[in-house]
Amino acid sequence: MILAFALLFAAAPFAATSSHAATRAGVEAQFRQWLETDLWPEARRAGVSKPVFESAFSGISLDWDLPDLEPPGFAKPKQRSQSQAEFRSPGAYFDEKRLQGLAASGRSLMAKHASTLRKIEDRYGVPASIIVAIWGRESGFGRAKIPHSAVRVIATKAFMSTRPELFRKEILAALKILERGDVSASAMKGSWAGAMGQPQFLPSSYLDHAVDFDGDGKRDIWNSTADSLASIANYLAQSGWVRGRDWGFEAVIPEGVTCALEGPDRARPISALTDMGIIRISGRPFPEHERRAAGMVLVPAGTYGPEFVVTPNFYVIKEYNNSDLYALFIGNLADRIGHGGSAFVTPWGKTGSMLRSDIARLQASLERQGYDVGGADGLPGYKTRRSIGEWQARTGQKPTCFPTPQLLGAQK
Ligand SMILES: [Ca+2]
Structure with missing residues (x-):
């Protein structure tokens, strides 16, 4: 639900196509026209009143500094193709200094807000350490500057971005929030991606999940x-958090047990995984209530990095931000905040750098051989990782479950 990292992209300059000779002023006029004749009728049908609509857009112009814009009449900016982007090794995501800083702040804020957090934990069943970890990751515990007008950002994206349908839905949700009066338009601040406030909710998530506590x-x-x-x-909680269960555990998969076991669709009781010889890396046993419940193997870097047994709650964290590495970051940070946890024991190994287009080629090759890689999108998710492991086993190699430049060379 959160469109992260938008801040990392520099805005591209726009050039008017000579045939249209579009000007920014002309596009601004089209925007005002669009507000009146296109957006307003739909907002009215959604229950937004005229005064709320008018005050929301009073003094609002387009934000030309946002990424991924396609202003009408302007040449499309030259952007580096997605497929030429480099796939970063998972280890780059876990900056130890950053994690230590967030953990230290998180511990002190968890103590400061202990009584509120206890009540929240009682009502929703989500551990305080997980809540505080997400708060820290999303907005630096509410300290991050979130200076943009959410209405301006989201309206700009609904009018002239590469994903207008998504943001049209969000600007209508934003207007509904204003109609209800929880916040004024000028106080409704968001990121460049339209994610609002300390939890970084898009307006539709706000409508579904925000509460007055x-x-x-x-x-x-x-x-x-x-x-x-x-x-x-x-x-x-609404995404299915299971009260009383952990998010997951760093583990060791023994020699002879394949990394291709991975995947949320291959859940089995954790006791079945320990029967195969999978253990916690800490050497401590899995808690008895966890042993009886479902667990899944997760190997974000195949055999080149830390290995995990995760619970269904790991996939609930992914509902917040659909990335294995995000969910692992939150789980690890929560362990540091709540249970004296530290960095993963197994280091992230060097897997070699690859272009997304090369990973997509590898995926396409596996698809041709009948493997389900979850689509040749250049991102090695669990279906791709375990397909690599299964292909390696079938061709007499030791499964590593991760794309490497050498592996690409071996695929025809
Ligand atoms: Ca309140």
């Missing part, structure tokens, strides 16, 4: 710590 009648994810923390917890 401090009891002032407003769901204020911008200024209220209690509302922000409870809204994160409610998001996870």
